[in-house]
Amino acid sequence: MTDSSLVVENLSFRYRDRPGAAIHDISFDANPGEILLIAGASGCGKTTLIRAINGLIPRSYKGEFSGRILVFGEETLKWKLSQISQKIGTVLQDPERQILGTKVLNEVAFGLENLGMSRDEIFQRVDEALAHLKISDLRERETFLLSGGEKQKVALAGVLAMRPGILLLDEPLASLDPASAQETLDAVRRLADEGMTVLMVEHRVEDVLRIRPERVMFVSEGQVRYLGALDGLSKAANYREVKLPAEQIVERAKADAAPAEIKILPGAAASTSGPETLVRFEHVGFGYDVGADVLHNINLEIKRGDVIAVLGPNGAGKTTFVKHAIGLLKPKSGRVLVDGKDTREASVAQIAGMLGYVFQSPSHMLFAPTVHDELAFGPTNLKHPKDQIEQEVKEALKIVNLSEKEQDPPLALSFGQQKRVSIAAILAMRSRILVMDEPTAGQDYQNYMNFMDSILQMPAFEAILFITHDVDLAVIYANRVLMIADGRLVADGKPQDVLRDFDRLKACRLVPTSLLALNLKRLPQTGRFMRAETLAHI
Amino acid sequence: MLVAWRYRKRENSFIQWFDPRAWIIFYLCFLVSTLAFWDVRFLLPFFAISLFVVFTSGVKWHEMRRAFLFIIGFVFFFAILTFLTGRGGTELYKAEHLIRQFKAPFAIFGWTPTLDITVERAFFAVSQFVRVFSIATMTILIPYSLNPALYGITFKGLGLPDNIAYAMDLTMRFIPTFGRDFQLTMDAQRARGYELEKISGGLIEQVRKLGPLMVPVTIHAIIGSEDIIDAMDLRAFGVGPRTWLDQLTYQTRDRVLIAGGVLILLASLGVGFFGFGNFWVPPALIKLFGG
Numbered sequence: 001m002t003d004s005s006l007v008v009e010n011l012s013f014r015y016r017d018r019p020g021a022a023i024h025d026i027s028f029d030a031n032p033g034e035i036l037l038i039a040g041a042s043g044c045g046k047t048t049l050i051r052a053i054n055g056l057i058p059r060s061y062k063g064e065f066s067g068r069i070l071v072f073g074e075e076t077l078k079w080k081l082s083q084i085s086q087k088i089g090t091v092l093q094d095p096e097r098q099i100l101g102t103k104v105l106n107e108v109a110f111g112l113e114n115l116g117m118s119r120d121e122i123f124q125r126v127d128e129a130l131a132h133l134k135i136s137d138l139r140e141r142e143t144f145l146l147s148g149g150e151k152q153k154v155a156l157a158g159v160l161a162m163r164p165g166i167l168l169l170d171e172p173l174a175s176l177d178p179a180s181a182q183e184t185l186d187a188v189r190r191l192a193d194e195g196m197t198v199l200m201v202e203h204r205v206e207d208v209l210r211i212r213p214e215r216v217m218f219v220s221e222g223q224v225r226y227l228g229a230l231d232g233l234s235k236a237a238n239y240r241e242v243k244l245p246a247e248q249i250v251e252r253a254k255a256d257a258a259p260a261e262i263k264i265l266p267g268a269a270a271s272t273s274g275p276e277t278l279v280r281f282e283h284v285g286f287g288y289d290v291g292a293d294v295l296h297n298i299n300l301e302i303k304r305g306d307v308i309a310v311l312g313p314n315g316a317g318k319t320t321f322v323k324h325a326i327g328l329l330k331p332k333s334g335r336v337l338v339d340g341k342d343t344r345e346a347s348v349a350q351i352a353g354m355l356g357y358v359f360q361s362p363s364h365m366l367f368a369p370t371v372h373d374e375l376a377f378g379p380t381n382l383k384h385p386k387d388q389i390e391q392e393v394k395e396a397l398k399i400v401n402l403s404e405k406e407q408d409p410p411l412a413l414s415f416g417q418q419k420r421v422s423i424a425a426i427l428a429m430r431s432r433i434l435v436m437d438e439p440t441a442g443q444d445y446q447n448y449m450n451f452m453d454s455i456l457q458m459p460a461f462e463a464i465l466f467i468t469h470d471v472d473l474a475v476i477y478a479n480r481v482l483m484i485a486d487g488r489l490v491a492d493g494k495p496q497d498v499l500r501d502f503d504r505l506k507a508c509r510l511v512p513t514s515l516l517a518l519n520l521k522r523l524p525q526t527g528r529f530m531r532a533e534t535l536a537h538i
Numbered sequence: 539m540l541v542a543w544r545y546r547k548r549e550n551s552f553i554q555w556f557d558p559r560a561w562i563i564f565y566l567c568f569l570v571s572t573l574a575f576w577d578v579r580f581l582l583p584f585f586a587i588s589l590f591v592v593f594t595s596g597v598k599w600h601e602m603r604r605a606f607l608f609i610i611g612f613v614f615f616f617a618i619l620t621f622l623t624g625r626g627g628t629e630l631y632k633a634e635h636l637i638r639q640f641k642a643p644f645a646i647f648g649w650t651p652t653l654d655i656t657v658e659r660a661f662f663a664v665s666q667f668v669r670v671f672s673i674a675t676m677t678i679l680i681p682y683s684l685n686p687a688l689y690g691i692t693f694k695g696l697g698l699p700d701n702i703a704y705a706m707d708l709t710m711r712f713i714p715t716f717g718r719d720f721q722l723t724m725d726a727q728r729a730r731g732y733e734l735e736k737i738s739g740g741l742i743e744q745v746r747k748l749g750p751l752m753v754p755v756t757i758h759a760i761i762g763s764e765d766i767i768d769a770m771d772l773r774a775f776g777v778g779p780r781t782w783l784d785q786l787t788y789q790t791r792d793r794v795l796i797a798g799g800v801l802i803l804l805a806s807l808g809v810g811f812f813g814f815g816n817f818w819v820p821p822a823l824i825k826l827f828g829g
């Protein structure tokens with residue numbers, strides 16, 4: 001007998017329709033009151049491990065399963081999902097995909113209703129769970145209208161109401177703004193302190209360090225590479241694979257060669273002809289419904305050479321703002337000029353030649369039988385010559401590191417790869433301005449840093465704009481930061497000017513990172529923001 | 539995530555005054571009764587009921603404008619189409635009485651395109667419009683007026699088993715979700731220079747060119763439903779009889795409404811059984827045009 005609430009022994013699994021094991025010979029245990037952080041690149045087997053523990057493998061996902069999982073001393077393989085779900089609660093990556101109820105009350109009660117509990121007990125447990133997460137005020141709200149952070153907490157409450165002893169969290173921070181992420185983490189810490197066993201899969205390692213996970217497991221290619229105290233992680237894991245605090249990266253990177261200098265937007269620097277202003281917003285106001293404005297009096301210009309990070313809380317109007325630039329939305333008041341032309345007088349297809357827009361979710365656009373055809377779709381619509389299209393496709397694939405997947409069906413790729421295909425599909429159009437909505441969401445650290453590096457060095461673009469929750473992305477890549485809150489432009493300037501105002505960051509639900517703090521400290525010496533690897537050599 | 543219809547609690551709404559189960563029963567009775575008639579005199583009371591329900595629903599015009607214009611356009615289009623072609627009503631009337639005939643001044647391979655405007659066709663178009671409009675109006679109002687949080691318990695209360703009732707609940711909410719996904723995909727493809735308006739070619743070619751829209755929307759629907767199944771499995775759905783947190787209780791007014799609906803249904807079926815309510819054209823008009 002053991003005191004561990006969860007014991008995993010020699011666990012291996014291969015999905016029925018995929019070659020090679022997704023996880024191989026994994027063994028560990030976890031104790032009550034412990035937070036075990038599971039880190040690793042995308043596709044390393046983290047999600048498979050979670051599914052094996054919560055029972056979806058092998059019940060919903062079939063394949064070859066071997067090894068044992070013991071929950072509070074009992075093997076779970078013969079258990080029904082309903083039994084497992086009372087011991088192990090799972091919060092999925094995206095709360096949008098987990099929430100079923102229309103009202104918060106119904107959502108949190110869902111599992112209890114399924115267990116056939118009495119109404120009185122259900123009400124009592126729901127209220128307890130909501131109070132525990134300090135969200136009792138949301139009880140009667142509609143789930144559809146909640147913010148991302150609120151949705152995540154409601155999903156968590158729905159799981160807690162079933163009183164599991166073990167909690168599994170699969171990248172719970174992926175879709176949250178930094179302040180919401182911090183609130184979620186604090187709630188998780190409290191639960192562990194009360195005796196719950198928490199397994200958290202997350203590659204935003206730096207964020208999780210705030211809540212002092214007891215141990216960390218580093219998974220790579222389906223195997224455990226490191227399991228132990230936090231301090232050991234920075235030695236076991238490559239600082240390019242896992243996002244570590246800036247000071248640790250600086251320490252580690254000192255031993256390596258200095259990274260190559262990135263030439264940002266070489267195309268913009270080379271081009272001297274044509275007007276400098278590419279896009280102009282003039283007093284733009286917009287609302288989907290009468291009397292509920294999403295954007296208020298936005299005035300700004302996107303100029304040649306701009307690399308703009310758009311920051312702001314969930315639901316602040318960032319996506320609505322960029323949709324105006326490509327003419328998918330037309331302003332209710334004011335006007336938007338792209339290359340001097342009013343977007344009201346041009347079709348989206350016409351603007352697309354000038355401004356390429358990468359949507360947040362790749363699954364809304366991928367359709368073609370091969371990655372090659374997917375990438376050729378945009379340039380073909382824009383009537384590029386055939387041989388030019390071939391070259392555009394090849395170059396775009398190279399940038400997102402998917403050249404070997406050219407003949408694969410995009411829908412059979414992993415989420416991270418699909419996201420890169422969706423970016424490549426826009427890159428192949430060779431628009432002059434590139435707009436990306438959350439380009440790094442669902443990507444692992446190494447991959448997104450690599451493609452951001454490549455995209456910024458592409459000669460075709462004259463300006464780039466990206467929406468992000470990741471303050472470090474703005475620190476490393478942007479030369480201009482826009483902050484949007486409640487549909488208003490609250491700040492517009494150089495990163496070192498905008499991001500030094502911590503009060504404003506807080507008001508926009510952003511949290512200063514270790515890289516930002518380090519850059520601000522070294523600013524008198526460096527004169528501009530840079531990545532930690534570069535700081536290591538200054 | 540499933541999107542909610544544009545429901546909200548409305549002040550002084552007639553339809554929201556009732557238990558949703560009672561309203562669904564009334565609606566089904568109304569539906570079958572309306573379908574029993576082609577006689578515009580019998581259809582007019584149903585038309586009147588539907589107008590009454592719209593005007594007392596509390597739904598503002600700007601909220602339902604899109605849905606309404608779509609339905610009116612749709613109904614109008616089909617009424618006009620059957621009117622022009624003369625097809626669709628032929629099984630309901632035998633003789634036609636010509637009001638006016640339009641003949642094309644040319645012939646194609648010996649066939650001269652001709653448009654006959656007859657009393658029967660005109661009245662068939664009117665009847666068809668009244669009939670379909672009444673049903674469509676009553677249907678449109680449901681998503682605006684029934685609380686989505688109560689869909690499941692409503693279907694359960696109508697006698698469906700737990701699993702089916704919850705499946706119906708999800709299906710009702712899947713329709714607007716599908717609409718949202720379609721719009722997102724449409725936007726994403728337009729941003730890649732895709733123009734639906736410019737689709738040309740033969741039928742097969744046109745369908746093929748809809749791929750960029752249909753494939754992502756379908757895949758998304760499949761992935762979305764897999765997520766929903768996982769989320770339900772992880773919270774013990776379907777393991778035994780479930781408790782429904784919300785409760786519904788019939789009031790007197792609900793019983794009156796159900797009785798009214800059933801009465802209308804029985805009366806309609808009775809009237810139809812005795813041969814009334816078939817397609818009707820005012821005899822005076824027939825006389826006027828040579829009957």
